[in-house]
Amino acid sequence: MISIKGLSKAYGSVDTSLLIVLKNISLNIDEGEFVAIMGPSGSGKSTLLNIIGMLDNFEAGTYQFKDQNVPTLSQDALAELRLFNIGFVFQSFNLIAQLSALSNVELPTLYTGVKKAARRKNATEQLTALGLADRVDHKPSELSGGQQQRVAIARAMVNDPALLIADEPTGSLDTETSVDIMQLFQRLHKRGKTIVMVTHEEEIAAFADRVIRMRDGKIVDHGVNT
């Protein structure tokens, strides 16, 4: 599904000071894998994840997603590819405070061309599947951290993407709630979703089938698929 070769990424410019944050990264992720990316703070995990999620560009190397050559795509083509193929989950949930859980989950469906009634039904079903049927009208501030993250996962899944990308998804949650969220990820994985998750906690990474380890912008261990 994902094939990255010789990828490098820098911030800044040659004139000022160039910070090379990803150095000659090569990485393959197969459809259906559940991969964790670990490494010290500042090692480039989020940068790599954002590139995989097509939210960020890079200076050198190649990135093939399914049969698409990502660097050659226009902004519009990238946006469409993302919309139907990739769901995003973040440490801080990134829900819209003014909107209900249901409206948050409906957001990624707005530009899919699906009729309103069908979009609402789908969003309701996503929330119901995550145990939030009685919370659809609640605002994020009226929900616990674990519930907010489940709303975010429902939003990530609403267009049925093949790939779920998660940056420290349990970073704001207590241990028990973190395990709940990881069990949810494992259920999605069993249903065939490909998951790429950044974490700095070994206990969380243990839920994945493969652990990739980074240090100073390089992959130092590709892990083995267990």
Ligand SMILES: Nc1ncnc2c1ncn2[C@@H]1O[C@H](COP(=O)(O)OP(=O)(O)O)[C@@H](O)[C@H]1O
């Ligand atoms: N927008 C940016 N501008 C400049 N430097 C950045 C930017 N984003 C990240 N960095 C730097 O890139 C390096 C890698 O950051 P990041 O990918 O967030 O690491 P991690 O997620 O592993 O903690 C860090 O040194 C960070 O300071």
Ligand SMILES: [Mg+2]
């Ligand atoms: Mg990070």
